[in-house]
Amino acid sequence: MSDSLHVVCPHCHKTNRIARDQLGDSANCGSCHQPLLTGEPVNLDAVSFPKHIGRSQLPVVVDFWAPWCGPCRMMAPAYAQAAQALQTRAQFAKLDTEAHPETAAPFGIRSIPTMAVFREGVELGRISGALPSGEIVRWVESLI
Known part of the structure; x- marks a missing residue:
């Protein structure tokens, strides 16, 4: 395993190389100088979605959702x-399937969330339905 990995900035969507041992040290983007790891979901669109899922060597968890979806808002x-x-x-990232249906379509999303x-760029796993935080964490940990 390499000593560094590529992480896509949640602010400017540029790819950064970061040493693995610096992941917890609030590393900043080399382009926009904002924090690379914010601990908050990033809203993606048709342009930023392929950058994040295709270039990041850190796993990217995407929530396919829509604003009208009650379970999505609840989760x-x-x-x-x-x-x-x-x-x-x-x-963690979110993709609004109503605003960006062309981005979600290739993944065959049949229900949301x-x-x-x-x-x-490789899908490691998928799950549908609203889950509590602990179950989301356990599910993600089982895949990464």
Whole structure:
């Protein structure tokens, strides 16, 4: 395993190389100088989605959701808590399937919320339905 890995900035979406042992040391983006690991879900769109799931060597957990979805809104705080708990082990992101249907379509999302974990463009697993924070953390840990 390499001593460094690529992490996509949640602010400017540029790819950064960071030493593994610096993941917990509040590393900043070389381009925009903002923190690389915020512990908060990143809102993705059609342009930033492929950058994050394709380039990040840190696992990326994507919540496919829509604003009108009650279970999606209900799960949002738990998803944010899981993002905080796994801050140095995975990046958490959200993709609004209503605003960006063309981005979600290739993944065959049939129900929302659906979460999927990606590493360097490869889907490691997926689960549908609203989950509490602890179950999200356990599920992600089982895949990474």
